[in-house]
Amino acid sequence: MEIIKTIVDFRKVRLSLTEPVGLVPTMGYLHEGHMSLIRQAKMDNSSVVVSIFVNPMQFGADEDLDRYPRNMERDLSQLQKEGVDAVFVPSTAEMYPIHFSSRVEVDNITQRLEGASRPEHFRGVTTVIAKLFNIIQPTRAYFGQKDIQQAIVICKMVADLNMNLIIITLPTVREPDGLALSSRNSYLNRRERKAARVLYQSLMLAKKLWQEGERDAKTLHWEMVRLIRKEPLAAIDYISIADTKTLMEREEVKLPTLVSLAVKIGKTRLIDNVILE
Amino acid sequence: MEIIKTIVDFRKVRLSLTEPVGLVPTMGYLHEGHMSLIRQAKMDNSSVVVSIFVNPMQFGADEDLDRYPRNMERDLSQLQKEGVDAVFVPSTAEMYPIHFSSRVEVDNITQRLEGASRPEHFRGVTTVIAKLFNIIQPTRAYFGQKDIQQAIVICKMVADLNMNLIIITLPTVREPDGLALSSRNSYLNRRERKAARVLYQSLMLAKKLWQEGERDAKTLHWEMVRLIRKEPLAAIDYISIADTKTLMEREEVKLPTLVSLAVKIGKTRLIDNVILE
Numbered sequence: 001m002e003i004i005k006t007i008v009d010f011r012k013v014r015l016s017l018t019e020p021v022g023l024v025p026t027m028g029y030l031h032e033g034h035m036s037l038i039r040q041a042k043m044d045n046s047s048v049v050v051s052i053f054v055n056p057m058q059f060g061a062d063e064d065l066d067r068y069p070r071n072m073e074r075d076l077s078q079l080q081k082e083g084v085d086a087v088f089v090p091s092t093a094e095m096y097p098i099h100f101s102s103r104v105e106v107d108n109i110t111q112r113l114e115g116a117s118r119p120e121h122f123r124g125v126t127t128v129i130a131k132l133f134n135i136i137q138p139t140r141a142y143f144g145q146k147d148i149q150q151a152i153v154i155c156k157m158v159a160d161l162n163m164n165l166i167i168i169t170l171p172t173v174r175e176p177d178g179l180a181l182s183s184r185n186s187y188l189n190r191r192e193r194k195a196a197r198v199l200y201q202s203l204m205l206a207k208k209l210w211q212e213g214e215r216d217a218k219t220l221h222w223e224m225v226r227l228i229r230k231e232p233l234a235a236i237d238y239i240s241i242a243d244t245k246t247l248m249e250r251e252e253v254k255l256p257t258l259v260s261l262a263v264k265i266g267k268t269r270l271i272d273n274v275i276l277e
Numbered sequence: 278m279e280i281i282k283t284i285v286d287f288r289k290v291r292l293s294l295t296e297p298v299g300l301v302p303t304m305g306y307l308h309e310g311h312m313s314l315i316r317q318a319k320m321d322n323s324s325v326v327v328s329i330f331v332n333p334m335q336f337g338a339d340e341d342l343d344r345y346p347r348n349m350e351r352d353l354s355q356l357q358k359e360g361v362d363a364v365f366v367p368s369t370a371e372m373y374p375i376h377f378s379s380r381v382e383v384d385n386i387t388q389r390l391e392g393a394s395r396p397e398h399f400r401g402v403t404t405v406i407a408k409l410f411n412i413i414q415p416t417r418a419y420f421g422q423k424d425i426q427q428a429i430v431i432c433k434m435v436a437d438l439n440m441n442l443i444i445i446t447l448p449t450v451r452e453p454d455g456l457a458l459s460s461r462n463s464y465l466n467r468r469e470r471k472a473a474r475v476l477y478q479s480l481m482l483a484k485k486l487w488q489e490g491e492r493d494a495k496t497l498h499w500e501m502v503r504l505i506r507k508e509p510l511a512a513i514d515y516i517s518i519a520d521t522k523t524l525m526e527r528e529e530v531k532l533p534t535l536v537s538l539a540v541k542i543g544k545t546r547l548i549d550n551v552i553l554e
Binding site for chain 1: 284288378379380381382383384385404407408411412433434437438440441
């Protein structure tokens with residue numbers, strides 16, 4: 001497994017990778033969610049590249065960039081075991097040299113949900129992902145459904161800017177009690193970890209109500225709010241019942257509908273979603 | 278010579294082009310300036326692609342999009358003669374389908390000179406050029422020095438976003454009296470055409486003063502203004518004496534310095550520049 005720190009070195013290694021090439025972009029601190037992406041990438045492609053880069057541009061000034069969990073040694077040993085061909089681990093200075101002043105923006109869908117709470121977040125995501133695509137030149141790139149808006153925004157960027165690759169989104173991997181795997185789960189203490197189940201529980205409640213025939217988005221919304229408010233450690237950031245493409249809020253639940261939410265458990269902000277389809 | 282109208286078709290043709298591939302992006306109405314780019318591209322590469330697309334996104338609402346000169350038949354016959362391998366001539370709907378909502382932005386240097394007069398111009402340029410690079414995937418792309426800020430902005434975008442190609446900028450091709458070739462010269466009537474010589478004359482005046490030892494940017498500036506004001510059909514939009522990289526205005530003329538200007542001759546806005554080096 002090649003471990004590559006610079007763009008110049010990656011371009012050389014890239015020439016030796018057999019096509020097609022799958023890319024799994026990550027911020028490290030890998031969990032089974034990442035592993036499911038890597039395993040699918042291995043099945044679909046002749047070579048697999050994983051990038052590990054905690055991207056400062058997608059963190060707000062008051063967000064958790066500094067305390068975002070990192071464990072490069074463990075990550076690399078896991079990737080080695082999975083048979084990954086190359087790992088790209090650039091420094092911040094390598095990705096954002098002095099006088100860096102370009103960006104890729106997707107309008108409209110980036111303003112809703114996560115974008116409403118984190119106004120410059122997706123600009124950071126699209127810019128770094130465009131850079132990674134240009135450096136790594138993958139045939140396919142893999143993203144998890146947990147960050148569904150990110151996947152939708154990236155698909156829009158790829159389509160609008162005619163980037164020549166395929167985006168694949170894979171299902172969220174969950175703990176036995178339903179909590180979506182996330183590197184940020186490591187922030188949770190024991191009480192918070194237990195409280196965090198309420199995200200998935202509220203999504204399952206919405207799904208159940210819908211299956212029982214409820215079509216009013218407001219009703220789903222308020223039933224989710226009611227459930228989450230029973231959990232004293234939880235504070236709702238948003239709950240959204242929206243069109244899966246435009247991310248515009250729905251009044252009536254038609255298929256497919258994205259039910260998504262962001263909830264603070266103590267100081268930790270968690271997100272999750274299900275698609276009704 | 279293949280003439281290709283859709284992105285899907287171009288992707289197919291691209292597979293048959295031998296590497297390296299040179300791209301000359303144009304808005305059509307081709308002149309000897311374009312031809313000099315194409316001839317250099319032919320010398321440097323095994324295949325040459327020319328794109329012809331009058332990009333609405335880089336025109337302001339009150340600019341000359343509708344009257345921008347077009348002559349597709351003549352353009353294609355010229356390209357055929359030059360031995361171009363493929364011409365990409367997409368429609369506006371092909372490049373900007375409904376709900377298109379992405380853009381590539383370069384900050385800072387896009388705010389000066391042309392960007393000060395045409396605030397959304399470079400966003401249109403960088404977005405369409407990023408799209409063309411992703412569709413055509415050239416090894417090298419060729420731009421003329423006449424639009425020097427465009428070339429500088431594109432180089433910055435390519436560097437910042439790690440686009441995997443080489444940008445080549447070639448000298449401005451001029452009429453015998455010095456007027457830089459431009460598709461917009463076709464707007465000029467006989468009197469205006471004569472008046473338009475003042476752009477190059479003022480640049481040559483600045484160069485001469487510099488060669489004679491003048492190092493004060495303000496003096497160069499005002500001597501240029503004085504000369505241009507003698508031409509009753511000319512109205513200065515800007516004159517700039519700036520750093521060639523940052524495009525920040527200089528007080529003292531150090532090498533290299535970019536002397537550039539935009540002047541309206543009647544209703545036609547023309548630009549030109551020289552580099553003192």
